[in-house]
Amino acid sequence: MRLARQILLRLLYGAVSLVFICFVTFAAQSLASGDAATALAGEKATPEQVVALRHQMGLDRPFPIQFASFMAGAVRGDLGKSYFGQQRPVGDIMRDNLPTTATVAFCAMILAAGIGILLGTLAAIYQNRFADRVVLTVGTLGVTVPNFVLAPILVYIFALKLDQLPQTWEDPLRDAAWKYLLLPVVILAARPTALLTRLTRASMIETLSQEFIRTAVAKGVPPLRLYFKHALRNAILPVITAIGTSFGFLLTGSFVVERFFRLPGVGARTIEAIQRRDTPVIQGGILITGALFILVNLAVDILLPILDPRIREAQV
């Protein structure tokens, strides 16, 4: 019962965060200079035409009502239309671009979590020995070297010198899709991998110093079982929370990576929209990215009490 109540509460938090992110995107747009009517009417429109269009689009209504209708539209997937080109609905543009962004981001997340937890555990087991120092140094590099510095280095090595992987996305693809996505995923994963490695190491070292581990050693639990079942199961909980927060780094990194590799993703589309001042597409892009971030963190929040009986039993 408690578990159900906690999950319900977290779903509620998630919903509130989604409304908050909608509100921020909407409020920012209504504070910006020049509204949708001015942009859509074009440069030749008379002031009367702009006023008429504004009334037609409902932009002269009070702020709360406009926000309510924006939310109602957003729930149905209606995010307005692009100002430019064929004036495609923003929902359709996002539907076309979200799969690439989501694929790259989730692959990078899984890669980062897998390698980070493994390396962090190994570093903790070999604490202060050679392997640990190597992992720590690489980890520090991974946190400090920006992804747009890492990207040209890896492209130079793997695409230009070794000629194994394509340099940027092509349309149509001339090779298997995973080859185009491999470098973006690896580059995107670098920073979260480093963060998760350091966190796993710290958490694991703390766990290994606790009494139940000494008891387990004393009663002769085999080392592998000790490290991966007894210790890691306890040490991994803060790491799982960090997976949620580092997904934020990953999403902002995807703006850089998508632009660098010319991938057809939400980030690349949003930057294009900013340069053309295409407000509805900017809003849509930020909203989708923010929603993705909130959903991943919601998943983490729900997973935690399932994994950890102590959180499950705690009073809410």
Next chain:
Amino acid sequence: MRKNPLLLVGIAFLVFLALFAIFGPSAGGGITETKWGAFEFPSSRHLLGTDQLGRDVLARVAYGARVSLAVGITVQLLALVVGVIFGTIGAFGPKWLSVTVMRFTDGMFAFPDILLAILIIGLFSNSSHGGGALGGFIISGFLPVVVALSITAWPSFARLTNTTAASLKDREFVVAAKALGAPSAYVIVRHVLPQMWGILLAVSMVELAGTILAEATLSFLGIGILPPYPSWGSMINLARDDMVSHPLWLLWPCLILSLTIFALNFVGDGLRAILDPRRK
């Protein structure tokens, strides 16, 4: 301080960077002079050669340092002021106000870092702005970047101030000052805040690295500092088109950016070890 060579190396690099940012941009004919050939190799006139338009690379890298430091320091000062005010209200204000302020801070903190900056720049920057040389630079690139990054940077200072101030709130010297009849504002300014400058300085060094990185990211994406003014981010973006034939031109901005980030992290960590009251 002697026990931490990385701290000294970091400080030395930052001093060099500041001098470079002040005197470097006029080297080799300045940042926009194009009368030389494109992609000239390093020579006595152009120590790092020239770029694809024949501009001096050393001058442009130095101007990038000026941009990074100007954006970074302005943003950190603004974020520090706002963060300290909000954090102090959160620790000492009446309950209803402090809860509201800290909830708002949490909400802003939860927003993925550069996403909010991208939104703000996307909706507020005005790329078609004219104005004079310096005016154009400030309005079309510098100002939107500073505003956007300040708005994303203050919550971490607010949180730090809040937790530190809350831990100082019940210490003897604060209680004593209050018992002697000192008004809250006086206690905060004379007794609480002076305890925190050290840790705030240390953290702002690490945060400065984050801000410089964020500015470079925005400029790399083409929505930060706009041409013709150089920034390390936009230089990396430009140089990647010619990375096959001229990898060196990509190297310089990448190298100095990475070194700056390293140096700031060394200095921040070193200062924190010395100045954090909780670690003593």
